[in-house]
Amino acid sequence: MDTHYIFLDVDGTLVTYENELPVSAVKAIKQAQKNGHKVYTVTGRSKAEMYEEILSIGFDGYIGGNGSYIESDDKVVSERTLTYDDCRKVVDWLNEKELEFYLESNDGLYGSKHFAEKAEKTIQIYAPRKGNTDSDMITVKDAFPDMIFSDELYRDKINKISFLLNNHDDYLEAREMFSEFKVGTWGGAGETALFGDVALSNIDKSTAISLLMKHINETGSKTIAFGDAKVDIPMLDHCQIGVAMGNGGPEIREMADYITDDVTEDGLYNAFKHFGLI
Incomplete structure (x- = not known):
């Protein structure tokens, strides 16, 4: 064989x-x-x-x-990951836009200061798209049990940065702002955009x-x-x-x-x- x-x-x-x-x-x-x-x-x-x-x-x-x-x-x-300077650029823009986010790395998931609070409604929309029948009760901790909330959000070796979308314009602005990167969206089954993300291009x-x-x-x-x-x-x-x-x-x-x-x-x-x- x-x-x-x-x-x-x-x-x-x-x-x-x-x-x-x-x-x-x-x-x-x-x-x-x-x-x-x-x-x-x-x-x-x-x-x-x-x-x-x-x-x-x-x-x-x-x-x-x-x-x-x-x-x-x-x-x-x-x-191949985002550098410290790449991360800082994206994080500064997200903070300026007051968009909550988290950093995804092999070492851990690092959430912004108010991500757990601001993301709860989004997670409750996202959960049924992942098959969770108790979506009205789910919390960010349920969805991301190992997420670390830290003030240290300028980091290197970041695979991608995911952020909450308040509306589609947030994604369009991110795509324009970070044209050198790959800017996408995701949101569970059906792929409806709930989050945006930023990662290296050509990967x-x-x-x-x-x-x-x-x-x-x-x-x-x-x-x-x-x-x-x-x-x-x-x-x-x-x-x-x-x-x-x-x-x-x-x-x-x-x-x-x-x-x-x-x-x-x-x-x-x-x-x-x-x-x-x-």
Whole structure:
């Protein structure tokens, strides 16, 4: 059996939008690895959000920050992050605009002074899009249990900075203000914009996969990617086979080579079986 290199988005693909990890997904990954395949996570999450339940599966590598950080066999392959000066520039603008935010790094999530208070309503809108049925009770601490609230918000090695959007104009202003960076939006299932984010430009999940495959000298090997959102489209397009989850948005399902079942309906397991990985 030829070795396949398998790249998995996390939210909405490996785990549900309420952070539930299907037993069938773990079974599929472990069986695929036993069959000689390599499995990597490719996610917007910084390592601080890769909780033990996920890491304990035992992946062959990890791509985080939507491509800014790459590990293979527990060794750092690449780390491209916002500098201290980049961070200060963005933080100063957000403070001037009175937009609450948090910094995402592999060391932790660092929230602005009033983020817990100001973000609560936004989180309660976001929560049902991640499948949480008690959305009217959820707090920022529930959503981000390990977030650190600190006055030290000028930092280096930041993967990205996410901030609350009061309206769409905030995103448009940020995109104009930080034209040298990649400015995006996110908001859970359906991808409605609730947050904006700022990260380095010219980095995405596909560029990270290219770097990883070059590092391990497997550029000609078979690759297959799984995702559910627009941010996953570059890696599905880049890999030889692109699989969209059934719960994915219309754009990724339209461009995918194959559409599997929802993450809650054993989508990963069924696709792994369909492609002969298990």
